[in-house]
Amino acid sequence: MFVRNLAGVALLLGLCQFLPAAASRAAAASNAVTVSAQVVASADSVVVAWRFDLAERWHLYAPYCNDSGFPPSVRLDLPAGWSAGPLRWPVPERLVLPGGILDHVYHDELVLVQSLHPPRAAAGRTAIPATLSWLACRQTCVPGDTTLTLILPPADGGADAVLAAEAAIPGRLPPASARFVRGASTVRVRAPGARGLTLIPAADGPALVDLAADGTVRGDELVLRLRPGAGASAPLRGLLIIDHTNGARSSGSFVVP
Template identity: 35%
Template sequence: MLAVQFEIEPRWHLYWPGRNDSGFAPKITLKGPEGYEFGEPLWPAPKRHVQAGGILDHVFEGRLTVLIPLSVPKGASGEAKFEADLSWLACERVCVAESARVNLTLKIAADGEKPLDAAGRGLIIAARAAVPKPIDEAKPKVVAAVHAGSLIVEAPGATRIEFYPFEDCVEIPDLLGRGSAKAARLALPLGRGEGEVRGVVSVTMPGAAGAPATAASYSVDLPAKAKEPEPPRPATNAGGTK
């Protein structure tokens, strides 16, 4: 696993690679020796960012660590050099496009050899814990389902539930107004299109005895049309399935 870490200055943000009204997510292009393969980047959950004019984005503030799964070819040993080309848009009220190239040389443990210890290891483990898990692994239980044209998320005891759609999620007509609920239940009306409800659910739980609230995030991937028995096809039926 490789990690790219951005240290973001106070008040500035970077963009999450999901549905946003503006900006774009950091672009990461990796190069390594032959035989090494990179997987799809893993991102932590973003936060909602609302600006005047009804502009809704999902962003990162503070520190952002993006993980890139790395597969090492069989029989590799010695050293491996990696290079990452990065370009990103950082915005405050002002936006700035920036880029950088960083590199890293790794010692590769030979087959059968004990894994070498890494200074970055703790950081990567922590970053992995921040990547949204599938919602059916949620503890305590969080339930997401499509019901009557809405995404319903229920998390008993939660003080806030939010939904952050991926780019390929079905249309959500009022994500700005309905995508965040200060409650243990989120009901988010979906658009009429076919497709999947894909994105990240963030659940905030109150902290015990004065401790700060904690949030956990889960990935969701559901068909937008719940399977329902075919109705006897009324001639006109406002709000009916189509």
């Protein structure tokens, strides 16, 4: 029933040591989604860029407050002594569908960044199988998964792609860029001088009255209405996107206690 593509491909073999700024690539494909991975390794860390290339008009889901779908996942089969950091996600876009259905999604491509940490005595060739799962939607939704095998140490270029992916991951919102004021039934966000604001709440948080209506505004003030009741005092976490008057866009994560 599910789209499965277990044709994991591993390219590029290497020798005994992790090489600074070396990269490897593995790839697998399905109809709507083509998946690949690029790796850059230094002496004590490995950074993987998991890349999903999407066919025209298909989208994948971001791990934020959505009405439908679910975000891609990566399940690693790590060798003993290895550990992995969390997936880091770029800034998604809002997708409002008929019926007021709101999702935060990625079109065209999605590159997730993840750090892997080898044991201190790691040496030699290491193979790390990874199962990537996703739900891709256009008019229809198709779940898919595939297994890639990372071969370390990597042996070719490609570090630039990983660094570019890391650069696209939003950091913490600078405190001076926006002010959050939490009232009994609202969270008011003000970024003086902004041309527009978009707030993307995390998947867990207070219940909202109407995120499709409240989540983006022209101007420098956004008011998010909270639904009364239990849970309304939960911290609000998420991502704020600021469109500046000079056409630039900045973004960052925030927490409103």
